Amino acid sequence: MNLKELYQEIILDHGKNPRNLRKSENFNKDAKGHNPLCGDNVHIFLKLDEKKKIEDISFEGSGCAISMASASIMTELLNGKNESQTKEIINDFLEMIKNKDKLDNDNLNENEKTKLMSLSGVKQYPMRVKCATLAWHTLTSAVNDSQEDLNIEKI
Amino acid sequence: MNLKELYQEIILDHGKNPRNLRKSENFNKDAKGHNPLCGDNVHIFLKLDEKKKIEDISFEGSGCAISMASASIMTELLNGKNESQTKEIINDFLEMIKNKDKLDNDNLNENEKTKLMSLSGVKQYPMRVKCATLAWHTLTSAVNDSQEDLNIEKI
Amino acid sequence: MNIENIKKEFPIFSNKVQNNDLVYLDSANSSQKPQIVIDRIYDFYTKEFSNVGRSVHYLAVAATNFYENTRKSVQKYINAEFADEIVFTKGATEAINLVANTFGQKFLNEGDDVLLTELEHHSNYVPWHFLRKTKKININFAEINDFGEITIESIKKAITNKTKIIALTHLSNVTGAILPIKEIISLAHSKNIPVLIDGCQGAPHLNLDMQDIDCDFYAISCHKMYGPTGLGVLYAKKKWLEVLPPYQGGGGMINEVNKEGITYGELPNKYEAGTMATAQVIAFNESIKFLENIGIKNIEKHENEVIKYGEEILRKNNSVKLIGNPKSRGGVLSFNIDGIHPHDIATILDEDGVAIRAGHHCCQILHKKLNLTASARASVGVYNIKEDFEKLNESINKCKKIFDI
Amino acid sequence: MNIENIKKEFPIFSNKVQNNDLVYLDSANSSQKPQIVIDRIYDFYTKEFSNVGRSVHYLAVAATNFYENTRKSVQKYINAEFADEIVFTKGATEAINLVANTFGQKFLNEGDDVLLTELEHHSNYVPWHFLRKTKKININFAEINDFGEITIESIKKAITNKTKIIALTHLSNVTGAILPIKEIISLAHSKNIPVLIDGCQGAPHLNLDMQDIDCDFYAISCHKMYGPTGLGVLYAKKKWLEVLPPYQGGGGMINEVNKEGITYGELPNKYEAGTMATAQVIAFNESIKFLENIGIKNIEKHENEVIKYGEEILRKNNSVKLIGNPKSRGGVLSFNIDGIHPHDIATILDEDGVAIRAGHHCCQILHKKLNLTASARASVGVYNIKEDFEKLNESINKCKKIFDI
Ligand SMILES: Cc1ncc(COP(=O)(O)O)c(C=O)c1O
């Protein structure tokens, strides 16, 4: 394992100073996620335009460096993305966290990819994967209008 | 262990042809015993005179050679015994089965003692001790007017 | 792997028991354990021990992975659709209690019928009996035929329009009858009745395919399946686990807790409250591998040959009366000898190192139906060989001699 | 026996974990196992295996005796009046569920109160919560003070005239507070209220004397007490076990069974349905012997020294905030570091071989009360030494460095 890889500068930065840690005004979609293992919560807010493009995305919650950084980076990257782009990025991220070394995605530029890739070190820490994916799964249920609050153990 | 000691002639005889396997007429005390391990049952009947001397003792039920022989020998030996003699013999028998090699009892003659001693081989077969003692414990609860049917596991 | 050499993998057979070679014919009670299963327990405790699912340190992560790997192995072995359909319990008895309790809470009401059979083990009766008291339901028993079998007709006859669930054994632990569960389940489902299979005796001997059988619940006893004691498996269709209430409450099965209320965790956590039998679950993976390596079809074939041979020998021994004569028999042969009580038989056999079980085998209803209080039972595992039944027969003859029969 | 050498009896410490010496500070989660316990399991499976209580053959008789010997050892170890008061369960969680379920069935009615404390583990809350649903009872929580303790006053304040049972922990698995259970029990009994003690954390560290404490129920987790996983002990006063209904139904717990009804077996069989965790029970006898050989008083003293030392070190480390400051502390130290989430701490510590637990430790109510979602916890066993806390402290400093604190 490689601690340095896990706690990269970028993770520590986003972990300490998470971007978009607020509640979007006039959000029209939202969902809550919870990690029963540590008790951490995340609440994702989305403001979509008529064409389902993300006009604003934000989150509230508390958690470890990994989960905060993941939510922070996610909101940064997805702002302005349309529905299919959003879904592709979510999928690619989850794939990468599970088993891939690279991120093939045409919707992100190199800089964005690097940011996202900074989370890939978590692969080597199976118990921490949930921290990195909580925000993403919660976003999925917000997008899908899932009724129930999301319980991360489900996934 | 010594199988020959367990299945002595006298046990096999009483096991096959149990004495007093019937229901006493005009019995005034009785109790049922049950061994949940094998499902065996015994029902003891007592006819006591005013002074609590045993006028007649008998039993119904089915079971293994050890339990039938034990009930048979018990009823044979206790017929005609008074209350204190009965209690002493019961106690001495249970003591013998548990941990003694000999039977000290003034209420039995040598011949009777030999009969009773024939059951002592069971000591070496812990799972079979219950077979040998079921009738005796049931008798105790009959003598004591115990309300509940006796469950051998209790003892 | 040579089926004849399997016995060597079980260390117990390399030790003498009271100066005798062990002739172990009590596998329906509990099976012996292969070396790899025992070694796995040893290694886990000596080198890798940690609790699972809670801590994030190295040992805990590794243990959690091992634990979940067993779940996946079991899923694969019994061909369940989802790994979440595998719940670990402390035994088959708990698995059945779990279903009776939670299904009862949610779906049974006064006057409803539960259908069992006369072959059922107490573990598949007492939990339903509890509901007779708390929920005022009725219990019906499908009747056995003269061969000690339960047929589809007998089930048909016993189903009422109030039957809400059927719970029955895969393989009788007394008559050895293998029940036509696939037909029964299909019949039940045509009437919208879910079916629980008590697979205690089925799982060690028969090929298991949950999706093919299509049962709603299947209960397994790991200690009868070359696995450790203190462990069972409940297979349950996801649709049931999702709607049934939790069974036991505690750590690990919750989502969020506050003073006013609780939300429950997702499957399978919802049904695994408290610290589980970690070492046992991890070691059970080796039992599954052991079974897979030999192949359950090979095991079935081998055991069938052995038990057929045993049946032939015992049939030739007059005064031995076999109990039941099912067309398809699993590895169980129960019998009585006229004039000798089963407990006496077992004690005498034991002197020769022949281990069988005597008693009602937790099937008092069946024994009462057959006008018996007890019987003697020889049952086999993958390590038994034909000679075991020859030795059994010799010892039976010794019984007869002692009892002068 | 030299307390400093105890560590050598635990084989796990002679192996490296990821090239590090293992600094195991997660014993409140589960303790490591001494060699004799592991060996007993091994020997039982390789040479002596049989199911207990059912068959009459040699192996079964021997196993049954071993099994019952553990019951007697436990009785003696906790000074229970009768061996029948010792019920084996699959864990403390099941033990508490057993009491909540059966006591609830028999003695709780709509509007009754159950009194818990804010320190309780989910395992001592969720089972009572179930009764809120099925029986419409209320649950009250005695409040902690600023030291993370539960005092007799706090209990006094929370008892109502509808309180029917009090269930509380012996030793908090978060704040480390040892509760004044003897006084609480005596107070409760003066009001005719029975008391259940969750002894998961008490049993491995404190002297146990049931007749002195006089509790009605005491739940023990064997895997936290140098014993195997998948095993717990419920101590319950005979008078309760005699009147409470059975919990699970199955083989071994019955007296007589027929189609219409069932009579239950005597204690302790009534509460031990199905095949029990045979090997685990038998091996747990060695855990008791291990504890007896060292002497619980010596263990307490040793652990107190170690934990006091740890407390001192951590108090000196600024940015480390200890949770709770109880006057009498068991072997548990929970803490937070401003600006670093416990999960991150645990991950970084793990890199140095320091195993702690991070999370809510199944105590969400307590964490919410303290305005926390999670904490880091170091907890000790008999094998811990002062150096372990020095290593912990070094690793904490490494965390601070990484997070630039
Ligand atoms: C105080 C307390 N109660 C209950 C439990 C539950 O014990 P188990 O998980 O062994 O059933 C634990 C351990 O996690 C505990 O620390």
Ligand SMILES: Cc1ncc(COP(=O)(O)O)c(C=O)c1O
């Ligand atoms: C048919 C059947 N059902 C249920 C059980 C109970 O299984 P366990 O005792 O492992 O819980 C057994 C084994 O005794 C059995 O043979």
